[in-house]
Amino acid sequence: MSLKRFIFAITGATGPIVGLRVLRELSRACEVHVIISATSFSIIRDETGIDWTGDDEAGVQEKIRAFAGSDLIHYYGDRNFHSPVASGSFRTDGMFVAPCSMKTLAGIACGYANGLVERAADVTIKEGRPLVLCPRETPFSAIHLENMLKLSRIGVKIVPPVIGFYHRPEGLDDVIDFIAGKVLDAMGVEHRLFRRWGE
């Protein structure tokens, strides 16, 4: 059986810890092509203490691999339109954006491929591949909701970081695992992040 291959993007919304949890789980058994938007580097640093700022692509890739404990990770900067993920001829099993800022959501909804995250999402949609977004903002405006509805209607999975309580979380770690697990569920990726209701 060949390894599944996903694109994984982190954009500049609060909560990159959720994306990092998904990334770590995903890269245990899948090839993952990572894009991190310019704004999210400083948010990752400020919210988690993980500092990937100031490195070139190879440097960031090395650090992400060390973080996730996986050599199955490849990294591209958000301006690298020559990267494989910028083209539909590079085959993938789908793409995640977690968290997804309202700016990136708008770009994807309008087909405005300003950075590599939006370009890769645009390609994923045009090739008919699965796309999972974890949009983070509160409250959502009508513009945000319309963008989500537009994408949902063409099959994009919208999985905002909404807390569940039925699994009785004991702390923030459990909450993050739950949300990260729901993001992976939306792509049909096996994970061990939470116990399922009734199992």
Ligand SMILES: Cc1cc2nc3c(=O)[nH]c(=O)nc-3n(C[C@H](O)[C@H](O)[C@H](O)COP(=O)(O)O)c2cc1C
């Ligand atoms: C600390 C911090 C937290 C932010 N949180 C959010 C957020 O939760 N949702 C959002 O849509 N934008 C948020 N923003 C604003 C985005 O980072 C900004 O709109 C940026 O242009 C997004 O670009 P990107 O999607 O390319 O990363 C935040 C910015 C900062 C500095």
